Structures are given as structure tokens and as C-alpha cells.
Amino acid sequence: METEKYQKMIYDRMQDNLQKWEEREFITEQELYFFLHSLKGTAGSIGLNELTTVASEKIEPLKETDEKHWNNSEWKSYLAPLIEGIGFYQKNFNMHKVEQEELYLVKNKSEKEFILVIDDDIVFITFIKELLEEKGYSVIVAHNGNRGLELIYEMKPAIVFLDIMLPDINGFAILENIIKKAKKERMFIAVMSMNDSKQNRMRAYDIGALDFIAKPIDSDILISYVTNRFAYQTELEQSIIIDELTQMYNRKYMNAQLQNLIQQFTRKEEPFAVAIVDLDHFKKVNDTYGHLIGDDVLQGFANLVKTVKREQDIACRYGGEEFVILMPNTSAEEAYVLLERLRETMAKKYFTANEINFQVTFSAGVVDSTTVNLHPKKLLEEADQALYYAKQSGRNQTIIFDELVGDVKKCITIIVVDDVFIIRNIMTNHFATWHPSDKYDIKVIAYSDGLSFMNSNWYTPDGKYIILLDGMMPKMDGIEVLKKLRENYSSSNVIVSMLTSRTSEEYVLHALESGADDYIVKPFDIREVSARILRLINRVFI
The missing domain is CATH 3.30.70.270 (Reverse transcriptase/Diguanylate cyclase domain)
Structure with missing residues (x-):
């Protein structure tokens, strides 16, 4: 898998972060710590080992919970090696143009069980997602602990990669919450963290995690790990014939x-x-x-x-x-x-x-x-x-x-909510004539804004829905629509995929935090969107 696009993403994200800091009177040491912590864990995974080294050196004297103020001159001086690296990259690195492609499409069409990644670093989870999906695995991501818990209970992933440091819930608290269910469902829980201290490893294993994977990760080793765990799970399931919860045959x-x-x-x-x-x-x-x-x-x-x-x-x-x-x-x-x-x-x-x-x-x-x-x-x-x-x-x-x-077919409703007429027109025309299987009756509905969608009578309890939701719309923002959807409907019968552009990273982050199941990057190939939707239907609804 090419890593240049992710290297570009991490440099762009660093630049955006520093520009936001420049507009402020000061930042806290805690903010500085988390910036370096995220950089240290992600950069090495995508081949930027020099950034990992610098971040490791700079984070050492900082305190995670310190509210000490750093003014512009202080943090710029402290991060001078990183700032210089960004400038060098922008001036001299000849990056090939990154194609605006859909990052969530599984290119291998094999029907493997899916993996859940719970991590708050969007560059890292996007990298992991594409890395594993190129090998045919379905990957869903959660950008915070609460959403991760929802997906564990709703969709029962086979493997869960769980970061320790999350914006809302400590990873260990999540582990304690789900460990009994994980054992019943025979999920593999792997804690994945930059802080691989002996204490953290022991705590993860004591609670019940099966593995502890240190960041930065090695791509080849991670793929081998996933292959190994799925193979073991298959053998385990074949050797057991009783469902633990109900004591019925499985x-x-x-x-x-x-x-x-x-x-x-x-x-x-x-x-x-x-x-x-x-x-x-x-x-x-x-x-x-x-x-x-x-x-x-x-x-x-x-x-x-x-x-x-x-x-x-x-x-x-x-x-x-x-x-x-x-x-x-x-x-x-x-x-x-x-x-x-x-x-x-x-x-x-x-x-x-x-x-x-x-x-x-x-x-x-x-x-x-x-x-x-x-x-x-x-x-x-x-x-x-x-x-x-x-x-x-x-x-x-x-x-x-x-x-x-x-003769009765299963009805799947695809709802397009986007204020751009061309996008609505392309999608509705395509899906109106889309016949992926004789088993499904595909219905497509389009709305020009979130408010008209939310005020419509689109939902029935027996229905199955895939909602393609634009992130930026007039009257009601896509994220607001998403939050209202997740207050009332779960991913078991309402799948939400956000439509966004690569430059609007904030919408991806907000979407994952608010309960999106997927995201599609504009501009997109409608055939790739169709392939992704078919996989969602087969995995979640059937």
C-alpha cells in the first residue's frame, strides 16, 4: 500500500494544528503533550520514523495533565525541529497528486468478518483501515470510546483494536466494560498504544486483553497478526458446538x-x-x-x-x-x-x-x-x-x-441527503436502476437538505436503510442530522455514510464521534460506492 498520501495527511494536519495555535494567545502543556503523543504513535506506522524520534524526545519532559501556559514564542521554539520539517516537506518533497478516492472501499471481495478500530487519531485509523481493507477485511472505525462501545454491542466485531488514550473514556475502562461479552462472543481484543510500558501491558492482560500492540506499528506484522487471529478463530469455532449464552447448539x-x-x-x-x-x-x-x-x-x-x-x-x-x-x-x-x-x-x-x-x-x-x-x-x-x-x-x-x-424481496432504502443537485441526480439515477441481486428491492429517495429529510416520514420499524449524508448543508448541518439519527436508530437497521472531502477532516472526525458507520470521499466513483453499499447490505442487513 502506498504511504505517501498518509504522510501528506499527517504533515497537512500538523500544519493546520500549528496555524490554529498561532491564532491563540497561548496553549496548555496538556495540548502540547497530546499533539506529540498522537504524532509519536502514528508517524512511525506510515514510515516517518524521524518524526517519531523527535516527538519521543520532545514529549519526555512534558506532563499529560499540566495546564501550564505556553505562549507562541515558547512552543514555536520548543517545536522548532518539527516546524522546520514541515517547511522542508512543503518546499522540497515532490508528492504525487493524491487521488480523491473512497477510503472505505474493500477492494478484495472476500466475505471476511469485520474489524473494529477504536482510536482518536484520524490519520492512523484511515491508514489502518486501508491497509487491512486491501487484504479483504471489512473495517469499521470509532473515533471515541462511547461510539466504540455501541458498535461492539450492535455489530459484534471479530477483532477490536483499542487505543488507551481516547477523548471521552479511558481505553482500560472500555476493556473492563466489554471483557465478559468479548469472551462470550469470542472476540479478540488487542490494546494498541504508543505507551507500551510494563505497567500498561500488565494491566491490559490482567483485565483480559489477548494482545498488546505497541505503536508505531509494522504494517506487515499487523497483517500477519490479523491473518493469524482469524485462522485461530475459525479453528476455535469449529471445535465448539455449544453457544455459551443460550446453551443451544451453535x-x-x-x-x-x-x-x-x-x-x-x-x-x-x-x-x-x-x-x-x-x-x-x-x-x-x-x-x-x-x-x-x-x-x-x-x-x-x-x-x-x-x-x-x-x-x-x-x-x-x-x-x-x-x-x-x-x-x-x-x-x-x-x-x-x-x-x-x-x-x-x-x-x-x-x-x-x-x-x-x-x-x-x-x-x-x-x-x-x-x-x-x-x-x-x-x-x-x-x-x-x-x-x-x-x-x-x-x-x-x-x-x-x-x-x-x-416473490417477496427484501426492501433496502437508499437515502441521499445532499444540497448539490448534480450529486443527488447522479446517485438517484444510478440506484434507481441498480439491481445487485434478485433478493433485494432497492428504493432510492433524495433530499436537498437535512431539515426536509428529518421532517419527512422516511422511517418504518421493519425497514432497512442506508443513508448517504452530506457533511455541509444549509438549514441543518450534516453532523447535526447524524446526531439526531443516532439518538433514535442503531446501526443494525440504519447505516449512515458521510459524504465529505479530504480537506474537510473535521467533518470526518465529527462524523465518527457522532456515530457514522462509514465515510465516502468526494469526488467518488459511483461504481465504487455501489460495491461498498452491497457489502454493507450483505454484512449488516442479511
Whole structure:
């Protein structure tokens, strides 16, 4: 991967920072410390080892929490080697023109699980993101701890790279908060910090982090690390067949048993049915009562399934609040009777949180095995289509797959919010005729400003949305729109991608802090945007 663009970004960012300081009467020693701390951790990772050396020397006598005032002449004198380096770079370094490309596009189309990077340095996370995405990994970034916590709970990353020094929450506090969940979900948590003291390493390992990676990082080693951890995770999942939270069989075991049922059908024509069950409005349970109560609901439902199901039935946790039940020697009609008995029993069950009783229902889709659909992917797709139909038809019901259900496509709404007519026109015309798959019905809506968008009736609870949101607009700024969106909607059904230019770095930072899932750099190639959106749909919504 070319590093010149990131070297340019870091020099430009330094220059912008120093120019802002020049306009002020003084800066604090704490500001000086954090400036050098960020520089030390990022510069070496992108080949600017001299900057790392200077930053390391300059940060040594400073105190992280000191509010001492430094006037212009004092900090300029202290940072003279860095200021001279910026001038030399601007005058003599023949930087090739940096293409305005979309930094979040995964060029390798492999469907690998994604990585979450929680770090407040925009140059560093952009560099890491492109480095790993060139190898086919999906990467999401969080620019502060609160957003990182939200994404961990909403999207369950496979690997989390966690910086210690964040603007809102100490990285160790985040680690303590998520370690139990990380172990249950078998996430790899790696603390990544410039301060790799023995004390910090010990603390990270004592809390439960699996790794500690010192900044500046070596790109080749990081890629090898990620490859190693994914390979290990695959082996680990294959060796474990029980979901820890629900004590039901897991997805790996379900896949193996589904293959066995298909083989039995082929050899002996033994019929079987496949059902997918999804708890209704489960996000609302988590948002209202908390994730621990949400876990109690999942466990309660799992226990109920074990009580109601027949001995021959194989019940598995498919992922999140979705479950698969395999029913040997069973027709879809017979499976329907079993599922309805389970559904009615579940609807009568009460859960308790803070002395408040509440109920949870589920929707289910079921399909028969036939000679036409005798493939794991096809069977699960048809059961999922029936489930989708059940949800679209009002939830709390069981639907058997048939030709009518099979014609129902999943609706994905792409919303473009941008005050530039040309951009709106290009996107709406493109996506209006975009057909990435027979499984999806793509709808596109455009708004010329954030206010008209927020005042419209764009949202329905059963919908799935990808919002392409411009950062700078009249009437209501894009960041303000983003914050309001994140107050009400999670990334599980509303994905927000900010549209910005490379020179407007502040919008990228604000977007990540405020809950953006992605960002697209203007000008962009509409085909690359389409490829990125398709990956988001396949990973998050399906």
C-alpha cells in the first residue's frame, strides 16, 4: 500500500494544528503533550520514523495533565525541529497528486468478518483501515470510546483494536466494560498504544486483553497478526458446538446437521423442515432494559424451546436474536403446528426488569425440503424469505414458504441527503436502476437538505436503510442530522455514510464521534460506492 498520501495527511494536519495555535494567545502543556503523543504513535506506522524520534524526545519532559501556559514564542521554539520539517516537506518533497478516492472501499471481495478500530487519531485509523481493507477485511472505525462501545454491542466485531488514550473514556475502562461479552462472543481484543510500558501491558492482560500492540506499528506484522487471529478463530469455532449464552447448539453445528439431513433425504427420501425464528423488536428490549436483560430474554426463549421441542428436533442459535430449528421426518405443515405452539407459549411468558414485567413475541419462517431446494443455502434463504414475509405482515406469526412468499424481496432504502443537485441526480439515477441481486428491492429517495429529510416520514420499524449524508448543508448541518439519527436508530437497521472531502477532516472526525458507520470521499466513483453499499447490505442487513 502506498504511504505517501498518509504522510501528506499527517504533515497537512500538523500544519493546520500549528496555524490554529498561532491564532491563540497561548496553549496548555496538556495540548502540547497530546499533539506529540498522537504524532509519536502514528508517524512511525506510515514510515516517518524521524518524526517519531523527535516527538519521543520532545514529549519526555512534558506532563499529560499540566495546564501550564505556553505562549507562541515558547512552543514555536520548543517545536522548532518539527516546524522546520514541515517547511522542508512543503518546499522540497515532490508528492504525487493524491487521488480523491473512497477510503472505505474493500477492494478484495472476500466475505471476511469485520474489524473494529477504536482510536482518536484520524490519520492512523484511515491508514489502518486501508491497509487491512486491501487484504479483504471489512473495517469499521470509532473515533471515541462511547461510539466504540455501541458498535461492539450492535455489530459484534471479530477483532477490536483499542487505543488507551481516547477523548471521552479511558481505553482500560472500555476493556473492563466489554471483557465478559468479548469472551462470550469470542472476540479478540488487542490494546494498541504508543505507551507500551510494563505497567500498561500488565494491566491490559490482567483485565483480559489477548494482545498488546505497541505503536508505531509494522504494517506487515499487523497483517500477519490479523491473518493469524482469524485462522485461530475459525479453528476455535469449529471445535465448539455449544453457544455459551443460550446453551443451544451453535451455527457451526447447525450447518453440519443440515448437511446430514440433506444426505438422509438423498439416500432415503426422509423429509425434513427448516425454520428460522427471530424475536420481535429485540433491539427495543436492549434499548429499554439494557443488554443484560436482553441476554436474559435470549436465555429464557432458549429454555422454552428446549421444553416445547421434540427430542428429535435440533435447536440452534443462528446469530443475535435469530434461531434455527431443524426438524427431521417432518413436513412444513407439521412444523407449523410445533412453531405455533411455541409461539403461543412464548407470547404468554413474562420477563422482568426493574420490577417491570414485559413480554416478547417472535416471528418464524419455515420451509419443506424438496428436490428443488436441497442445498443448505437455498433452504435457509427460503426459510428467511418466509420469516421476512411474517415480519412484513405484522410479526408474531409463522409463515410457510411458498411461491407467493418467494416473490417477496427484501426492501433496502437508499437515502441521499445532499444540497448539490448534480450529486443527488447522479446517485438517484444510478440506484434507481441498480439491481445487485434478485433478493433485494432497492428504493432510492433524495433530499436537498437535512431539515426536509428529518421532517419527512422516511422511517418504518421493519425497514432497512442506508443513508448517504452530506457533511455541509444549509438549514441543518450534516453532523447535526447524524446526531439526531443516532439518538433514535442503531446501526443494525440504519447505516449512515458521510459524504465529505479530504480537506474537510473535521467533518470526518465529527462524523465518527457522532456515530457514522462509514465515510465516502468526494469526488467518488459511483461504481465504487455501489460495491461498498452491497457489502454493507450483505454484512449488516442479511
